[in-house]
Amino acid sequence: MANNPSKAAAIIAAGEADQIGYLETPKTDMMLGVEAIYNACREAGISTKDIEGIANPGGANAYAEYLGIVPKWVDTTAVGGCSFQIHLAHMLAGINAGMFDIGVIVNGQAGYSRRNFPRGGAGGGGGDPLGPDAQFVNPYGTTGAPSQYSHAMTRHMHEYGTTKEDFAEIAVNTRQWAMLNPRAVMHSKETNPNGGPITVDDVLNSRLISWPLNLLDVCLVTDHGGAVVVASAAAAKSFRKPPVWVAGAGEAIGHQTMLEMKDFTATSAVASSQRAYKMAGMGPEDMEMAMIYDSFTLTVGITIEMLGLTRRGEFPSLVKNGNTAPGGKFPMNTNGGGLSFNHSGMYGMQLLVESYRQLSGTAEDGIHGIAGKQTNANTCIVNGTGGTLSATGTVVLTRD
Amino acid sequence: MADYNKPIPIPDPMTNGPYWEGAKQGKFMLPRCTSCNKVHFYPRIICPNCGSRSLEWIEATGEGYLHTFAVQHRAMGAWAEEAPFVTAYIDLKEGDRVFTVLRGVDPTKPEEIFKKIGALCRVEWDEANDAVSMPYWRLVG
């Protein structure tokens, strides 16, 4: 690879909003995002005025203005929940090209509190009334992501003989990680009446949303603000925390509407991960943990296969027997995931925050005598999925 | 037609005129590329298979095969009254795929529908208003 940008940049800090989850007092998207930027910059030991490059899906200009900065570099890529993995890929390229040294990727999203905002506030959907979804999909009563992703799960079960129980294992393992994260919505009965441990039967007996997806196969809808600070390799060495290197990064788009998803059991993560592995000079066998976008258990099952962590149709072999739960051989979604920690709408930001914390040794959220979630992984594959299994971004992170 | 209470799309006359005109007459129209001979759906002004702009409209058989499905237990507006109902992707005999609400199946028995993946389905039309007849597909195989 000519001029391989591998490790030209590192994540040097991560931050979250002061409060996340189901906020009692609503905050705007901007408030949540700026709190996260401020907290990330404090952790890095820099001022928000030191930010030279800024990335956010659609709103980088608003953040720059709010912070009173005039960035040298900007990225507003907005391809759904994986936008942040793609921002990191672009930042790596921009830093490698010498365009800037310190950048921030940010998202603030009042996924839960939005319902309390005045009408006309941020909200997805709509789209072009003459577009393909408006003409040929939406009139048939589907209601967003769950009602579409379920079709892919049916097809996976048909082609590979996987079962609802196999997918439910993912939710069970992920809940166990949430029980180690006091900021997770479903940490315990204290944080939510439905929190605490769950079983496969609990998943199967939870309310049907869009068969074969039950409620506990589906992510939360919460408030979150997150930010990571990214620095050039030279700059990263001058900061207090050990750098988490961006060893590889790749992006890919398969389709927009699910009408155009040729193979319902495959996403563009196979392409984006191959690009990331190649840049890093590593393969799936070198990965010691994974942070995988869990909008639904189905998303995780397919993505495990796309990342080469198992062969096609064999994701159950990775998640069974608690293999991806705390204490298992392959830690996955160690913050408790979008399923049980926090999912504000575009969850890729949470993926970056947690993967940085794991590899920098700052994932220890344990309080009240609860054992923490810090693993000893040296490498992490991070994959985001956006739209309706549409776009993907994959990054390979490593530590020294 | 007065009793059609579901969302009705606004036809795009620039791209999809022949599709919606055909629908009114109970014809399932598809764009076909005269360069590579492949049909595509949703209709476009350029062939997504080869990049040609030499396209024509053909009347398709209105038959296809059940590719995958889901049972919707949660819906909005008039669809909420129908829940649970079955949505499906149909592989067209001519090629490519459409989305629909599937008829002729029991939404309370998804395991039975699951066994029908690959089975023959046929289009039928509901007159929604003067401009739009909505295609629905029925499991017949």
Ligand SMILES: [Zn+2]
């Ligand atoms: Zn063609």
